Amino acid sequence: MMPVAWAIPCLLLLSAAGIVTARSAFGRVLIYGGCLLLCSALAIGGFDALTAPNQHLQLPIGLPWVGTNLRLDALAGFFLILVGLGGGGASLYALGYARHEEHPQRVLPFYPAFLAAMILVILADDAFTFLFAWELMSLTSWALVMAHHREDGNARAGYVYLIMATFSGLALLLAFGLLAGDLGNYAFDSIRNNPPLPEVAGVVMLVALIGAGSKAGLVPLHVWLPLAHPAAPSHVSALMSGVMTKVAVYGFIRIVFDLVGPTQWWAGTVVLAVGGITAVIGVLQALMERDLKRLLAYSTVENIGIIFIGLGLSLAFRANNLGAGAALALTAALFHALNHTTFKSLLFFGAGAVLHATGQRDMETLGGLIHRMKVTPFVFLIGCIAISGLPPLNGFASEWLTFQAVLLRPEFPQWGLKLLIPVDGALLALAAALASCCFVRAYGICFLGRPRSDAAAQARETDPWSLSAMIVFAALCLLTGIIPGAVIDTLAPVARDLTGARMPVQLGDAWQTIVPIAASRSSYNGLLVFAFITISILITVVTIHRLSAHGVRRAPPWDCGFPDPTPLSQYSAASFEQPIRRVFGTVLLRSKEVVDMPPPGDNRPASIVRTIHDPAWEGIYRPLAATIGWIAGKSDLLAYLTIRSYLSFVFAALVVLLIALTIWQ
Amino acid sequence: MIYPLLAQLVQMTVILTLSPLLIGLVRKVKSRLQRRRGASMIQPYRDLRRLLGKEAVVADNASWLFRIAPYFVFASTWVAAALIPTFSANLMFSWSGDLIAITALLGSARFALALAGMDVGTSFGGLGSSREMMIASLAEPAMLMIVFSVALIAGSTELSTIAGYMLNGQVGLRVSLAMALAALLIVAVAENGRIPVDNPSTHLELTMVHEAMVLEYSGRHLAMIELAASLQLMLYLSMVACIFIPFGMAADANRPLLDAVGFFAWLAKMAAGGIALGVAETIVAKMRVFRVPNFLGAALMLGLLGVLLLFVSRGM
Numbered sequence: 001m002m003p004v005a006w007a008i009p010c011l012l013l014l015s016a017a018g019i020v021t022a023r024s025a026f027g028r029v030l031i032y033g034g035c036l037l038l039c040s041a042l043a044i045g046g047f048d049a050l051t052a053p054n055q056h057l058q059l060p061i062g063l064p065w066v067g068t069n070l071r072l073d074a075l076a077g078f079f080l081i082l083v084g085l086g087g088g089g090a091s092l093y094a095l096g097y098a099r100h101e102e103h104p105q106r107v108l109p110f111y112p113a114f115l116a117a118m119i120l121v122i123l124a125d126d127a128f129t130f131l132f133a134w135e136l137m138s139l140t141s142w143a144l145v146m147a148h149h150r151e152d153g154n155a156r157a158g159y160v161y162l163i164m165a166t167f168s169g170l171a172l173l174l175a176f177g178l179l180a181g182d183l184g185n186y187a188f189d190s191i192r193n194n195p196p197l198p199e200v201a202g203v204v205m206l207v208a209l210i211g212a213g214s215k216a217g218l219v220p221l222h223v224w225l226p227l228a229h230p231a232a233p234s235h236v237s238a239l240m241s242g243v244m245t246k247v248a249v250y251g252f253i254r255i256v257f258d259l260v261g262p263t264q265w266w267a268g269t270v271v272l273a274v275g276g277i278t279a280v281i282g283v284l285q286a287l288m289e290r291d292l293k294r295l296l297a298y299s300t301v302e303n304i305g306i307i308f309i310g311l312g313l314s315l316a317f318r319a320n321n322l323g324a325g326a327a328l329a330l331t332a333a334l335f336h337a338l339n340h341t342t343f344k345s346l347l348f349f350g351a352g353a354v355l356h357a358t359g360q361r362d363m364e365t366l367g368g369l370i371h372r373m374k375v376t377p378f379v380f381l382i383g384c385i386a387i388s389g390l391p392p393l394n395g396f397a398s399e400w401l402t403f404q405a406v407l408l409r410p411e412f413p414q415w416g417l418k419l420l421i422p423v424d425g426a427l428l429a430l431a432a433a434l435a436s437c438c439f440v441r442a443y444g445i446c447f448l449g450r451p452r453s454d455a456a457a458q459a460r461e462t463d464p465w466s467l468s469a470m471i472v473f474a475a476l477c478l479l480t481g482i483i484p485g486a487v488i489d490t491l492a493p494v495a496r497d498l499t500g501a502r503m504p505v506q507l508g509d510a511w512q513t514i515v516p517i518a519a520s521r522s523s524y525n526g527l528l529v530f531a532f533i534t535i536s537i538l539i540t541v542v543t544i545h546r547l548s549a550h551g552v553r554r555a556p557p558w559d560c561g562f563p564d565p566t567p568l569s570q571y572s573a574a575s576f577e578q579p580i581r582r583v584f585g586t587v588l589l590r591s592k593e594v595v596d597m598p599p600p601g602d603n604r605p606a607s608i609v610r611t612i613h614d615p616a617w618e619g620i621y622r623p624l625a626a627t628i629g630w631i632a633g634k635s636d637l638l639a640y641l642t643i644r645s646y647l648s649f650v651f652a653a654l655v656v657l658l659i660a661l662t663i664w665q
Numbered sequence: 666m667i668y669p670l671l672a673q674l675v676q677m678t679v680i681l682t683l684s685p686l687l688i689g690l691v692r693k694v695k696s697r698l699q700r701r702r703g704a705s706m707i708q709p710y711r712d713l714r715r716l717l718g719k720e721a722v723v724a725d726n727a728s729w730l731f732r733i734a735p736y737f738v739f740a741s742t743w744v745a746a747a748l749i750p751t752f753s754a755n756l757m758f759s760w761s762g763d764l765i766a767i768t769a770l771l772g773s774a775r776f777a778l779a780l781a782g783m784d785v786g787t788s789f790g791g792l793g794s795s796r797e798m799m800i801a802s803l804a805e806p807a808m809l810m811i812v813f814s815v816a817l818i819a820g821s822t823e824l825s826t827i828a829g830y831m832l833n834g835q836v837g838l839r840v841s842l843a844m845a846l847a848a849l850l851i852v853a854v855a856e857n858g859r860i861p862v863d864n865p866s867t868h869l870e871l872t873m874v875h876e877a878m879v880l881e882y883s884g885r886h887l888a889m890i891e892l893a894a895s896l897q898l899m900l901y902l903s904m905v906a907c908i909f910i911p912f913g914m915a916a917d918a919n920r921p922l923l924d925a926v927g928f929f930a931w932l933a934k935m936a937a938g939g940i941a942l943g944v945a946e947t948i949v950a951k952m953r954v955f956r957v958p959n960f961l962g963a964a965l966m967l968g969l970l971g972v973l974l975l976f977v978s979r980g981m
Contacts, residue, residue, distance in 0.1 A: 400766070
């Protein structure tokens with residue numbers, strides 16, 4: 001038996017209850033309160049599963065000769081923790097935030113079903129259940145994306161999302177079809193027992209990368225993500241960015257690390273290349289974005305890239321039978337997945353609070369919120385520091401582990417890996433640096449400075465439920481940052497299952513130092529760094545206040561003698577990003593700036609127009625859509641032929657088939 | 666137990682108290698080269714005392730972040746500086762943060778300062794923050810590439826172990842190490858806002874980066890930031906000394922005599938570094954802001970090339 005599986009029917013029941021009670025306050029409390037409780041239980045169940053033996057459950061529904069197989073192992077347990085954590089946090093947040101929802105009947109029925117679908121993906125132990133749950137997850141989240149379908153651009157977002165989700169499902173269908181082989185092994189257990197041939201394994205790996213990667217947001221399959229994630233209500237955005245992308249990562253790990261078995265070394269290079277490009281392109285596009293929620297969505301793309309860099313390293317090490325390295329890289333990737341769930345949820349909650357307080361997502365209309373809100377700016381700052389990969393918070397710990405995996409540098413026999421791994425290290429470093437630039441910009445423009453609109457000047461702090469969710473996640477960012485050893489140890493069973501090795505035991509080491517390989521090689525102690533910084537601040541504050549004059553005088557800003565009373569002269573998001581756009585954007589995003597300065601005597605206003613091109617849209621999707629349209633237009637002719645032509649087509653097809661059959665035999 | 670702790674504390678105090686002197690030395694060298702007498706070498710101390718004695722003038726609409734940032738910036742820089750071996754390769758807390766952590770700690774300090782620059786909502790503050798982050802977006806990966814090169818050669822990212830390895834003298838001349846040194850010098854110049862990337866003594870609107878960011882600060886807050894800046898300069902010089910010219914540094918733990926030798930060797934290295942910096946700043950002209958990415962891009966490429974060489978062949 002499997003207690004955590006009960007969460008699925010319970011959530012579906014809540015979903016049904018949501019249809020009935022959606023319009024009442026009771027419905028809101030029932031649904032989100034119920035989801036909060038179930039998610040907390042789920043997180044605990046997932047935690048238990050890490051060390052417990054595998055649990056199986058077979059239900060007599062689904063495919064007739066396969067049934068519905070569920071399995072809870074360490075990997076599933078870890079991802080259940082993520083779902084429980086992210087889902088619980090989002091539910092807690094929604095207890096307050098959803099009060100402002102105008103159409104609760106469009107959100108409440110789908111929200112628990114979305115959670116249930118994600119849990120089912122993780123627990124599924126046969127291809128049919130997996131794909132069914134995967135599609136259910138896509139459809140429920142699509143419904144949530146379309147909750148505000150009358151708002152500008154949301155219908156398009158939903159449309160693009162639907163196409164990409166279908167594509168992702170199709171790719172996974174192909175992957176499982178290849179894995180099932182001639183015998184039709186749809187249960188994961190029989191796939192594990194009959195591993196595919198190496199050539200087939202390579203194809204499955206690529207197809208799974210496309211299928212899971214388009215859900216996770218790998219470049220160039222990421223185009224739907226920055227459209228769809230921000231379109232949903234903020235707690236659902238947090239769930240989609242913080243949790244659903246992790247479920248996609250889970251799908252990739254389950255297929256490639258578990259089902260496919262040993263892969264060849266080039267599998268690692270493909271994942272490494274895609275991961276590195278995703279990280280840099282994602283963060284660059286985040287830097288150019290002025291919509292706060294879309295910025296966060298692009299940053300999700302970046303973090304997915306970082307996670308896939310870790311997975312690619314792990315595949316590379318595993319293909320060369322370097323168990324310890326594979327375990328280190330996989331642990332780093334999973335640790336980053338956990339971290340991303342915490343800080344990205346926190347940041348989306350913060351964006352939701354800002355949206356509620358001001359009605360604005362456009363950063364150019366915000367500013368000065370730090371004066372109007374008491375708690376949100378502080379916790380949002382913690383999220384920004386964590387996502388920028390700065391010590392002593394958690395983002396740094398996982399990026400540090402990834403760097404350590406890059407630095408292992410065993411003697412790879414393959415030149416592809418020798419050249420790609422250092423390049424990926426550089427891309428990761430670049431992405432980390434750009435991320436901190438991106439979040440200085442995001443925080444500085446939204447919360448600091450002077451308000452750029454009346455709405456920002458009148459902003460008010462959000463409700464206590466939302467605040468408590470944000471505070472919990474901010475505390476988690478700090479905790480996992482200063483005691484990373486606990487997370488590494490928790491992940492040990494997962495790494496052992498998938499790579500056959502584990503990282504050295506971390507807890508119990510003096511002062512909670514983490515030592516990925518050996519003490520002489522590298523170590524990091526988040527707790528001590530945090531303590532040192534705190535102590536130094538205290539010493540400094542005490543000393544300074546003893547030594548120096550005490551007075552603080554408030555005065556108008558100095559600004560080199562030219563303070564401007566209007567907020568227009570302060571730096572805007574567009575001006576902040578301008579140097580970066582000039583340095584990186586001109587090549588990668590083909591950004592352009594056209595200044596129109598009227599000559600003296602001309603009264604029209606001067607203007608500056610900046611244009612950015614998304615290489616994925618213009619290089620892939622536009623031509624693809626054009627080609628499909630062209631083919632559709634041409635094949636439209638077929639609809640207007642005479643009955644004789646159709647009959648001759650049928651006859652010709654028959655003849656061709658007969659000839660083919662003759663040659664074949 | 667007592668001696669290593671003492672050594673660590675001495676290191677922390679020494680690097681803090683001597684860093685303004687280094688700034689004074691650089692300024693003195695520059696003014697002598699410009700045929701000026703220049704201010705006394707201890708002028709930076711006087712400046713700090715003067716700033717501490719003045720009341721802090723804070724802009725009307727500055728938030729709590731503006732007032733906390735200087736302390737955080739100073740504390741992070743100080744912790745980073747405390748992790749750099751100066752006179753002895755055996756620092757008590759060296760294991761709590763390696764070179765990557767030191768780089769990232771400086772990144773935290775910069776993050777706080779850039780935010781503080783945007784807090785008041787003036788055009789100069791935003792200009793400084795934006796440019797600083799642009800420079801950092803290239804300097805930080807370059808720095809990490811240097812860390813990678815050095816770590817791959819020494820087999821460790823810990824500065825104490827690296828210093829010990831370099832002291833052993835089995836390293837010899839390596840192409841990758843030379844590239845790392847060149848890249849580190851560029852990064853050090855950029856990160857400390859020295860000529861040709863930034864000019865610490867300018868207040869000309871269009872050229873300043875760091876100074877624009879801290880324009881609104883005064884009194885004790887400004888003192889903290891100035892001290893942090895001088896600490897950072899000393900940190901980078903010590904890092905170069907520790908990795909590339911570790912000679913004289915005490916390799917064995919708990920040997921007071923060796924430590925004393927190491928201390929004077931370090932002082933000599935710092936003086937030499939300060940003089941070299943002063944000379945370099947005098948003979949080089951400041952760059953346009955949009956030349957800086959090319960300059961730093963060169964550092965990034967050198968660093969990456971060094972790492973690639975090391976991945977391809979261990980002997981390079």
